[in-house]
Amino acid sequence: ERYESMKKIILDCDPGMDDxxxxxxxxxxxxxxxxxxxxxxxxxxxxxTALNALKVLEMLGRTDIPxxxxxxxxxxxEKPKDPFTHGKDGQAENxxxxxxxxxxxxxxxxxxxxxxKENPGEIYILSTGPMSNIAMAMKKAPEIKDEIGQIxxxxxxxxxxxNCNACMEANIxxxxxxxxxxxxxxxxxxxxxxxxxxQTLLTYKETQQWRDLGTKAGKFLAxxxxxxxxxxxxxxxxxxxxxxxxxxxxxxxxxxxxxTTLDINMKVDVEGPxxxxxxxxxxxxxxxxxTMKVAVGVDVPRFLNEFMTRIxxxxxxxx
Ligand code: BDR
Ligand code: CA
Numbered sequence: 012e013r014y015e016s017m018k019k020i021i022l023d024c025d026p027g028m029d030d031x032x033x034x035x036x037x038x039x040x041x042x043x044x045x046x047x048x049x050x051x052x053x054x055x056x057x058x059x060t061a062l063n064a065l066k067v068l069e070m071l072g073r074t075d076i077p078x079x080x081x082x083x084x085x086x087x088x089e090k091p092k093d094p095f096t097h098g099k100d101g102q103a104e105n106x107x108x109x110x111x112x113x114x115x116x117x118x119x120x121x122x123x124x125x126x127x128k129e130n131p132g133e134i135y136i137l138s139t140g141p142m143s144n145i146a147m148a149m150k151k152a153p154e155i156k157d158e159i160g161q162i163x164x165x166x167x168x169x170x171x172x173x174n175c176n177a178c179m180e181a182n183i184x185x186x187x188x189x190x191x192x193x194x195x196x197x198x199x200x201x202x203x204x205x206x207x208x209x210q211t212l213l214t215y216k217e218t219q220q221w222r223d224l225g226t227k228a229g230k231f232l233a234x235x236x237x238x239x240x241x242x243x244x245x246x247x248x249x250x251x252x253x254x255x256x257x258x259x260x261x262x263x264x265x266x267x268x269x270x271t272t273l274d275i276n277m278k279v280d281v282e283g284p285x286x287x288x289x290x291x292x293x294x295x296x297x298x299x300x301x302t303m304k305v306a307v308g309v310d311v312p313r314f315l316n317e318f319m320t321r322i323x324x325x326x327x328x329x330x
Pocket of ligand 2: 024025029140
């Protein structure tokens with residue numbers, strides 16, 4: 012009974028530290044049934060992001076969730092160089108054991124198409140990396156646009172500057188064309204951008220709670236987050252912590268009331284000096300049908316409490 016009422020999710024990600032936290036949060040949220048994890052080139056090449064997803068699932072004992080490897084590069088253009096560092100292994104140099112579970116034989120694009128078609132109208136696609144896999148799935152099987160329940164994506168910035176340059180956020184920067192394709196597609200999409208993810212900050216105070224538990228998972232999560240906080244001390248010292256980008260997208264998929272949103276038809280600039288900017292689409296300004304929602308406000312204490320409860324529960328129990 013309860014299973015039936017759970018939200019069915021595909022998590023498309025590029026772990027990455029905050030993606031690894033997002034995997035933990037999604038798998039440990041009783042409201043969510045993770046049908047598949049698909050990985051994409053982004054924080055690291057796709058071979059590493061796929062491996063990292065498997066490593067986290069093995070740590071959690073959830074190797075029943077299939078992991079499918081996806082796009083090794085953006086839809087059209089060359090890979091941008093040197094994304095933000097998440098350590099040599101993409102997981103703050105925890106070097107979790109190499110997974111024994113094999114990857115799915117399916118390509119991530121087909122995994123997305125198949126899972127959506129098997130569950131028409133029900134699938135939440137949760138995107139926490141560049142949107143190359145999702146856009147390619149929609150290009151290959153355009154009919155899934157009307158069968159996707161909802162896309163919740165971490166990426167972009169509407170009311171604040173970007174984190175790569177003045178107008179470009181990291182996930183968009185890795186594949187602006189894919190993001191533009193998705194934004195203009197008309198698929199029901201909620202954008203969780205820097206507008207809100209830079210409000211949900213984690214500090215050494217929280218990570219110390221995990222470290223104090225003395226468990227493997229507690230150490231993994233604390234190491235990853237401390238690594239992230241240190242990076243933020245250099246790039247954004249005014250914040251006083253690290254942004255919980257990808258976990259907030261999971262939080263919103265579980266409970267949309269965590270954020271307040273603006274109904275707006277969006278696009279991504281793909282040419283010129285503003286390449287990578289996420290902004291309202293002037294050609295659909297007067298279109299009464301708004302297919303996207305952009306989060307502009309977030310209930311910070313409620314989300315942090317949810318996040319800490321879910322993650323600390325796991326960190327306490329695991330070996
Ligand atoms: C996004 O960029 C990546 O580095 C993070 O994993 C997150 O998805 C934040 O801009
Ligand atoms: Ca990510």
